[in-house]
Amino acid sequence: MKMKDMRQRMPGIYEVRLSANQNSIDEINIFLIPGKKGERSLMIDAGFKKRSCLAKMEKVLFTLGITYDKLDIFLTHKHHDHSGLASEYASLGARILMNPEENRHHYDCLYYNHDHGTDEDQYRVLRSVGVTPEGTPEIWEMFMEIRRRVMENRGWEFEVHQFPYMPVMEGQVLNYGNLTFEAVLLKGHTYGQMGLYERKHRILFCADQVIDGIVPIVGTTYPDEHLLEGYFKSLERFKHEFADCTLFPAHREPITDVKKVVNRIIFAYLDKTDIMKHILDRSKRRMTTKEVACLAYGMENIPEDTKEFIKLKMVMSKTFSCLEYLRDMDFAIRTEENGTYYWQSPEL
Numbered sequence: 001m002k003m004k005d006m007r008q009r010m011p012g013i014y015e016v017r018l019s020a021n022q023n024s025i026d027e028i029n030i031f032l033i034p035g036k037k038g039e040r041s042l043m044i045d046a047g048f049k050k051r052s053c054l055a056k057m058e059k060v061l062f063t064l065g066i067t068y069d070k071l072d073i074f075l076t077h078k079h080h081d082h083s084g085l086a087s088e089y090a091s092l093g094a095r096i097l098m099n100p101e102e103n104r105h106h107y108d109c110l111y112y113n114h115d116h117g118t119d120e121d122q123y124r125v126l127r128s129v130g131v132t133p134e135g136t137p138e139i140w141e142m143f144m145e146i147r148r149r150v151m152e153n154r155g156w157e158f159e160v161h162q163f164p165y166m167p168v169m170e171g172q173v174l175n176y177g178n179l180t181f182e183a184v185l186l187k188g189h190t191y192g193q194m195g196l197y198e199r200k201h202r203i204l205f206c207a208d209q210v211i212d213g214i215v216p217i218v219g220t221t222y223p224d225e226h227l228l229e230g231y232f233k234s235l236e237r238f239k240h241e242f243a244d245c246t247l248f249p250a251h252r253e254p255i256t257d258v259k260k261v262v263n264r265i266i267f268a269y270l271d272k273t274d275i276m277k278h279i280l281d282r283s284k285r286r287m288t289t290k291e292v293a294c295l296a297y298g299m300e301n302i303p304e305d306t307k308e309f310i311k312l313k314m315v316m317s318k319t320f321s322c323l324e325y326l327r328d329m330d331f332a333i334r335t336e337e338n339g340t341y342y343w344q345s346p347e348l
């Protein structure tokens, strides 16, 4: 079987790399495990909501002899690059599998889910991180512009449409081809992210939990989810239970030196939280998440262009998780006023 779009990573495991657009480094790895004759096949993640991505996948599915009525798609988490095409695949007849915890919020700073929930969800989230029409009108307007695009059906690449799915629980066993997978909870990158662990062959499809050369975003804008604490616990599991595995992340190359890659990520997060601790320690007043984010990541107060705006969305989520962690460690105090969270050093 030869095809430039697809490579065989191991016997029975194929990888397809999809791009968000031609001149972007935004890429995702989609994995396919064809089923035995007459049985169901597995696709891990759905990819970007792009015609070009669907067209590429249709070619691959045809080559592997996989039809939609025999296709299961395991969504690792509900981010646009992983779940963008899920609603499309569902309408074509594929069965979607996902941890229901990924549906716990209608909106966060990183993704947009406009088929359920209300406008209020978005207003509440923005206000909680310190983005308000009265305090930060320019940034508020950038968020509202996207909202209008979504509502007018002009679409937005970070938007995820609703889809029917079968809930997957931690520890659930799934068989495809000659492989036996266990669903493992990978709390950190998102609250309910899940991976697939193949115990016998020492393989773990780890989604965005561990990526080589990148510090994955641990992002939430909801209080008391303890995402960074959960992430560190999960990474300890990687260093022990999964240390001898080959990791297949959703981005970049497979990882065999698990401990080294994991240690680099832990160190980067401790470094970032330390910077935020210093910001709070030196501040003479309490600060919003947005304010700490701009200082910690050296960003302008108002994003200059779309690229900077997207970056701000990401770092606000990341900063929120870090500040929650500092609070878990008693290095920060969180107060709430008019729906906005404020952070301060315990010494202030």
Ligand SMILES: [Zn+2]
Residues within 6 Å of the ligand: 077, 079, 082, 189, 208
């Ligand atoms: Zn993600």
